[in-house]
Amino acid sequence: MAVDADPPVLLSGLTPSTSKQAEDEKAWKSDSGTSINDVVSPEKETPDSDWVKGEPIISTGEDVSNYAVDVRDDEDPSLTFRSLFIGTCVAGLGATVNQIYVFKPVDVPISGVFLLLFTYSFGLIWSLLPTGVFLEKSSRWGWLGRTMRFINPGPFGLKEHAVATLIATTASGGSQAVNNFAVQKLFYDTDVKALTAIFATFSTAVFGYGLVGLLRPLTVYPSEMVYWEKLPTVVTFQSLHWDRSLTSKRLKLFWVSLTGMAIWEIFPEYIFPLLNGFSIPCLASQHASPATRAVFTNIFGGAEGNEGLGLLSVSFDWAYIGSEFMSLPLVQQANSWIGYVICYVAVAGIYYSNTWDSKSLPMLTSSIFNPDSPTPYNQTQVFGPTFTLNNTAFEEVGLPRLAGSYVWSLMASNWAIGGLIAHCTLFWGPYVIASFRSAIDQTQPDRHWVAMNKKYKEVPWWWYTILLAFAFFAGLIVVIHGDTTLPAWGYLIALIMGAFITPFSNLLLARMGNGISTNQLFKIVAGALFPGKPVANLYFGMWSHDAVNTAITLAGDLKVGQYLKIPPRVMFLTQVWGTVFGVFIxxxxxxxxxxxxxxxxxxxxxxxxxxGATVQYLNSSAVTWSLAGHVFGIHSKYIWVPLGLLFGAIPTVVQYFIWKRWPRIGPVPVDKIILPLIYQYAQWMTLGVTSVITTTVLTGVISQVYLRRRHPGWFRKYNYLLGGALDGGAQIMLFVLSFAVFGASGKSRPFPQWWGNHQTETTNVDYCVALQ
Structure with a gap:
């Protein structure tokens, strides 16, 4: 049975108040054999749903659960010798390549879609081996038949494919802990023992996974916990295994789109890089005065890292765009658009008003500078060969200066953190209580969870509790016996902070598809607790921020397991094995x-x-934040950065009381204005390549506004599948190009210069002037 031939059940909340809606419900029920009462809790009050052309408009997590992802479960085997072997082999490849790329000038991490397609090819080839079925009944050769059957159980099924891929993605994720040891080995000449490093890496990864397990009722089970960025992957899994017919439109669309995108990526990535940042203002200003060109570069340039704000630039490079803007809900994208506008105005305003002496430094940079000149801050003199603060030298050199855009970025990030905590507590607090209550009462209405709960045993709570205990003691051993300079009480604070922030970050990312970067919060705290100790800052961030990152990543994978009906205990073993194996690699x-x-x-x-750019940055960041008490102290000009934590929470509290009194202001539901997301995107263009912003907005408008609302049937069947195909094609070609021409194999082969690939010491690839 093909996916697109199996209509999903009715949307939770459909109340057929019109004859048209009643006809739609009757048709869907007739096709699927499922009534609305089969999937909706009778106690739940159900609002009306929007329908267009007999198709529901997918807007909420319930819509995704009931329509976008098929509930089908073929009960095929999941944890087999084949899936474990393939997953482990691909995990070794992914973890090795990703860790090598930490030390490469070109950072091309292996993506989940790439690993999905790689394991799929591996599994299909494996399934061609003899199964030994014809020997199993033989009295003499039965043992050989059973052995062959064990090695090759037959067709490579969806669940085997998913398990193998999840092992690989879990192991390939990388770890900040390992990079911290690289910093110690390189910059502090510390001989980090292998056992110490493995214990520390295991501790951070497993602690995050333990938190995931305890938070499952809140962050995985409910329909509203979507993990929108995972939908292209989930739909790709289902289509590859269920749309087996050669005439399947979905499968044809997938392979044609993947192949076409792979071919197209050669142009913006290699032959015609102007396509990654096509800016009409930059092209038009080539003969303008130097002052005018400088302004145009700051405002419209964006094809190069930290070039400019990228206003009106258009990118045609899918490797930079990505399918997330075809997946993220409209409410998230609408809030991000507000943030973009604020960012354009704020950064340009700060720079050209010379706030914080901004015009004496580059407009976009995260570097730190000497107090009297636009030269890099003399960290070596201040910290000496041991990288411990030398107060005498610090008084001579003075406080470092920050670019205005960087100060704005730090401040807006803190607003987002404060707003995150306030928004989750005030607006989503009742939801949190209801989620845990439904888990205890076994009344969770999500149909995927119900299907899982009926067939498969859940993982006991104590399994995750034991993981947390192992993680805690492994980390404590490292703190006591390793060269971390982090006291045991600091380790405890790091774990407590990580555990406190994890549910907030997880809630926002699962519901909206984009989280809030909280790493800065931990750096500020570590800077205040351990002034002048950069290594302690590194380790504090490792045990706090890494726990948050790991928890969010693994929670998303657990949701994939729920969508694809992977037995929970198999998921547990899969993720633990992938985590532990990745640590060693x-x-x-x-x-x-x-x-x-x-x-x-x-x-x-x-x-x-x-x-060594990555580890050099980690070291510089730790050194900088170990001066936090001086740079962001009560009497410093950057005091507004730490105060942002408070100022980010206050507006959300005000918004909450407005919402209680006036739920809607005009056509806008007040609770749909998510201030932490706005703050997060209000500093989005302060670093990196910014030419992609306009294209991502257009992608979101076409997908989430036009297709989702005008053509919901096409959107439901093809939108997420198309996103996965485009990602796969772009990432496969980028991986090939990195070895073929970008120098990953040892020799770089640049494409000859021409109009579409024109870059000099004074001109960027988008024809804006090179200012930095």
Whole structure:
């Protein structure tokens, strides 16, 4: 049975108040054999649903659960020798390549879609092996038949594919802990013992997973916990295994789109890089005065890192765009658009009004500068060879200066953190209570959870509790016996903070598809608690922020397991094995690379093959934040940065009381204005490549406004599948190009310069002037 031939059940909340809606319900019930009462709790009051052309408009998590993702469960095997073997092999490849790329000038991490397609190919080839069925009944050769059957159980099913892919993605995710040890080995000449490193990495990863398990009723089970960015992956899984017919429109669309995008990516990535940042203002200003060109670069340039704000630039490079803007809900994207507008106005206003002496420094940069000149801050003199604060040298050099855009970015990030906590507590607090209550009462209405709960045993709470205990003691051993400079009480505070922030971050990301970066909060706290100790800052961030990141990543994978009906206990073993296996691979690769290329990794420039930029940044960031008490102290000019935590929460509290009195203001529901998201995107263009913003907005408008509302049937069947195909094609070609021409294999082969690939020391690829 093909997916698109199996209509989903009715949307929770459909109340057929019109004859048209009643006809739609009757048709859907007739096709699916399921009535609305089969999927809706009778106690729940159900609002009207929007329908167009006999199709529901997918807007909420319930819509996704009931329409976008099929509830079908073929009960095929999941954890087999084949899925475990393929997953482990691909995990080894992914973890190795991702860790190597930490030390490469070109960062091309292996994506989940790439691993999904790789394991699919591996599994299909494996399934061609003899199954031994014809030997099983033989009295003499039955053992051989059973062995062959064990090795190849037959067709490569969806659940085997999902388990193998999830092992690979879990192991390939990488770990900040391993990179911290790289910093110690390179910059502090510390001989980090292998057992210490593995214990620490295991501790951070498993602690995050333990938190995931305890928070499942809140962050995984309910329909509203969608993890929107996972939908292209889920739909791709289902289509590859269920649309087996050669005439399947969905499968044809997938492979044609994947192939077409793979071919197209050669142009913006290699032959015609102007397509990644096509800016008419930049092209039109080539003969303008230097002052005018500088302004145009700051406002309209964006094809190069930290070039400018990228206003009106258009990108045609899907590797930068991505399917998330075809998946993220409209409410999230609408809030992000408000943030973009604020960012354009605020950053340009700060720079051209010379706030914080901004015009004496580049408009966009995260570097720190000497107090009297636009030269990099002399960290070596201030911290000395041991990288411990030298107060005498610090008084001589003075406080570092920050670019105005960087101060704005730090401040807006803190607003987002304060707003995140306030919004989740005030607006979603009742939901949190109801989620745990439904888990205890076994009354969770999500149809995917109901289908899982009827067939498969859940993971006991104590399994996750034991994981947390193992993680805690493994980390404590590292703190006591390792060279972390972090006291045991600091370790406890880091874990408590990570555990406190995790549910807030997880809630927002699961519901909206985009979370809030909370790493800065931990850096500020570590800077205040351990002034002048950059290594302690590194480890504090590792045990707090890494726990948050790991929890969110693994929670999203658990949701994929729920959508695809992977038994919970299999998911537990899958993720634990992927986590532990990845720890060993990551550390072994890191130690090998540093032992072989130490001097190159310490070189600020590096080569076209090896670069220490990532670990150099980690070290510089830790050094900078160890001065937090001086840079962001009560009497400093950047005091507004830490105060942002408070100022970000206050407007949300005011918004809550407005919402209680006036739920809607005109056509806008007040609770749909999500201030932490607005703050997060209000600093979005302060770093990196910004030429993609306009295209992402257009992608969101076409997908979420036009297709979703005008053509809901096409949207339900093809939108997420198309996104997964485009991602797969772009990432496969980018991976190939990185080895073929970008220098990952040892030799770079740049494309000859021409009009569409024109870059000089004074001109960027988008024809704006190179200012920095």
């Amino acid at each position: 990551n550390y072994a690769v890191m130690a090998s690379v540093i032992a072989s290329h130490r001097e190159l990794l310490l070189d600020p420039v590096g080569t076209n093959v090896w670069s």
